[in-house]
Amino acid sequence: MSSKKLTCVCLAFFLVSCQFFRLQAQLQVGYYSTSCSMAEFIVKEEVTKGFMSDNGMAAGLVRMHFHDCFVRGCDGSVLIDSTPSNTAEKDAPPNNPSLRGFQIIDNAKARLESVCKGTVSCADIIAFAARDSTELTHGIGWDVPAGRKDGRVSLASEALANLPAPTFNLNQLTQSFASKGLTQEEMVTLSGAHTIGRSHCTSFVTRLYNFNTTLGQDPTLDASYATQLRQQCPQGSTNPNLVVPMDPSSPNTMDTGYYVDVQANHGLFTSDQALLADAATANQVTQNAMNTFLWQSKFANAMVKMGYTGVLTGNAGEVRLNCRKIN
Template sequence: MAMAFRRGGVVLLAFVLALCLSATELEARLGVDYYHKTCPHAEFIVMDEVKKAMAGDAGLGADLLRMHFHDCFVRGCDGSLLIDSTPNNKAEKDGAPNNPSLEAEAFEIIDNAKKRLEAECKGTVSCADILAFAARDVVVLSGGFYYKVPAGRRDGRVSMASETLTNLPPPSFDLNQLTQNFAQKGLTQDDMITLSGAHTIGQSHCSSFSNRLYNFNSTFSQDPTLDPAYAAQLKQECPNTSGGANQQVPMDPNSPTTFDTSYYRNLLANRGLFTSDQTLMSTPTTAAKVWQNAANWFAFQKKFGKAMTKMGKIGVLAGSQGEIRENCRVVNGFH
């Protein structure tokens, strides 16, 4: 029995070492300035396309940032969100909540960057990396801090709408549900609170939070944690009619296109738009982190870059895994 235990221990130790080595190898494949030699203008080209698009419509920036989140939370950061549906498969981009929340024009920004990159260094820069670069560029162009993006991701070949609802946290989640969802992706509660700060830019359809205004629960028609004055304002913008659900409002009405800490100040005033926003104030521990982010713009910006870098490594494909898609909308070899 003793020998069997030692032998089993050796096998277990070998398995653990293999996992550690594979994780280390993966980290080694992702690196800052990954395209320095193979496609030195890669990040400049992506930034240029994002800048041109946001100059015409600043709201597209929030879509690009959300696209990176939604890509990483489903199958990892593999660019699968960018794949188009086919007659035989409904892809992620057409699953809820991606459709209708993500604008078609945002996907075109990635297409434009990919076309330029293919012309300059064919088959080199992955769609997944383009999306990661674009998300960082949105933060910078909206007034946030620049952070370096480790690259070297490969593109996935599978995209299924059925996986979006089971992986993406809905706006109705409470703190425990959110914490568990992020933990499943290897992210801490602090990461979650920091990454939620992305809601400082962009808009939301009224349907994502109208239950807080008109049909909250059997006791309250209106969410009692929602500031009454803000609720009255939202009711004006989101009437309880068939067409009201399709209206859009800014997630941070104070500065909807600026990457600042106004989102956290809104939470302190009970003006979080979603249940999943205001729930960050539901415990002393999480409320303290909200207060810290609200009070220190510089510290929040640094934390956000670190959290984005960590999120950008979820389930990445590297080395010989996946592929470098020629067209971000179509897997290679499919016509």
Template sequence: MGPKKLKTFISFFLCFCIGIFHKSEAELQVGFYQYSCGLAEFIVKQEVSKAFSKDFGVAAGLVRMHFHDCFARGCDGSVLLDSTPSNTAEKDAPTNNPSLRGFEVIDNAKARIESVCKGVVSCADILAFAARDSVEITGGLGYDVPAGRRDGRVSLQSEALANLPPPTFNVTQLTRAFANKGLNQEEMVTLSGAHTLGRSHCTSITDRLYNFSTTSKQDPNLDPIYAAQLKQQCPRSPNPNLVVPMDPPSPSLSDGSYYRGVLSKRGLFTSDQTLLTSPQTLAQVIQNAQNEFIWKMKFADAMVKMGKIGVLSGKNGEIRANCRRINS
């Protein structure tokens, strides 16, 4: 091999190695903290379990928080940042406040982890672990969480408003919103099953009950008996703090009850009931209702995929010392 060819080969080889290095740096890994902070996932699981024993609803809050984090600016822990005098953060957007809860679970886990592994574990990873543990503690399937996310330094109310699909979306709008994040229609239907957990504020559904359209005060796609029950719980001008369960038969269990409710016209939101309006999404709802184990497997896979949206890794972002504020 002549000097010119040898030089070309070496240049190619170095470029190849650099490319592999950057690729591996950008990929999340299961067991990322195995050697740097082996207790991290155990500590998070303990904190989730402790909180769940006092309030079953915290599991739904943590799953939803992970979703809301990932859909606005990617899974970078930006939803955990507090607002400042000069900026309203994601958590204070109307789509998040007061619906999100469980921030104290992340705070407690972070404080404990910092005491044993200072500056190692990101808040974004803690949130991803906590969401997984919440799924598992409510009867869903556990799954391995690829980690290595780093924390973002920006959190904007406007991005939460622009990226989080509202409860009024139809199936076309939902499909497009999820596609924008790299998730297909089946994954959209699968992740909608997270509504098997938790509660909603009455203010999110009063239009369906009292002011649906110019031709119908009540949404005709809502089961009349269920609508009457909801009206008893949610008056026309409800107290902003009034809440109703998302899936009344089993609001603390990750199961197929949500899909059976949708089939019975008892989906709480328009965005739930709209899943029956497309042949493809209807077929998926029926399958999930009939075989909840299949849904649980698909849900675990979809959560892993969702958890990779827009992640920061390598030297991007930071490892926050406090999940509520950026490092100074």
């Protein structure tokens, strides 16, 4: 590598590092301790209410944080409603109809506005809710650095361009996460969120029928599991609401059942089973499958890091009074 190229690479790395440390300095644990001391408690109460009514909401809120951060950064843009002149992120195919939990965020925001008007951002509410949802499903919680501001732009086209698809192979997954500053190991760790929640049949049905020009079924999918899935997702069904649990053995518990499933070729998505395509990622799957505490600890750390992705701070954004529309 020439000295000029080396200088450019070093400069780029320096700028990225400076940006990350600047954000670390601006986001703070306990950010609302003086401006709205009840903020995290109120969010947790509303998440708990939603969970008690429908325990599947926990998976929805963890997924919402992920889908928010991967599009324009963690700026609450996934919450903005579409208008006659703009189709927003929440109505893009990766989010609609599968993303849920919006009412829980609305409820938390309404309560916060009544006691601390214009103080707590929607982006921070999502981050708190994801942590609380993890705890409610028996995962390890974490301190959430807060101080994010809300974005003013939400485009369906950007959701399609930035969210990793369930059909991705390992290289595509690695590149998608790397574009957000996350390592391959963090990608494997965060994929474990699929241990809770459910999926629409439309996200994986191509693995069951007409996989390619020569195969009807994806050969990386266990045959008996494929038979079970075909019963749950009949070929040619026009029902868009058919869903199956992503980790059938414990769909409401943040455990390592997901990794055990992947080892047994029971990964629901192509992107799940792709984790065995490389020796390094396959080894991480094995380590996670064997040690629940190890994976839960890594998951908490990876969620904190993901929560810094492209955040807006200071005057770069706003604190929305209604999470569904810009001020």
